[in-house]
Amino acid sequence: MSGVLHPQSQYYLHTDGSVIYKPHGGIDRSSTFVKKTWNANNIGKTPKDFLEWLTEIADLGAKHDRIRDLWETNKLTEYVGKKVEKEFFNQLDYNLRRKSV
Numbered sequence: 001m002s003g004v005l006h007p008q009s010q011y012y013l014h015t016d017g018s019v020i021y022k023p024h025g026g027i028d029r030s031s032t033f034v035k036k037t038w039n040a041n042n043i044g045k046t047p048k049d050f051l052e053w054l055t056e057i058a059d060l061g062a063k064h065d066r067i068r069d070l071w072e073t074n075k076l077t078e079y080v081g082k083k084v085e086k087e088f089f090n091q092l093d094y095n096l097r098r099k100s101v
Helices: 047-059 064-073 076-100
Strands: 010-014 019-022 034-039
Touching: 019 064, 047 064, 047 076, 064 076
Parallel strands: none
Antiparallel strands: 010 019, 010 034
């Protein structure tokens, strides 16, 4: 998942749904564009942790394509299997459709 990262590296969720990685941290949490921040070293210690983080960012409004990119970049299917992948993205699609109604 996160591997060896700079000790201050962070992710943040932008108000537009983008999930942005800052390798050296320094995110201004008081910015009106920042919905939430995470220390990158605290997420993805296990596949289950990483999956929970993806669920959290999805619930907070992260863009579906960015979630898919994070999933694929971290090769999560290799750890959780195709069944979990299918269930996760089916649920993500379902939740997205419900929000748009």
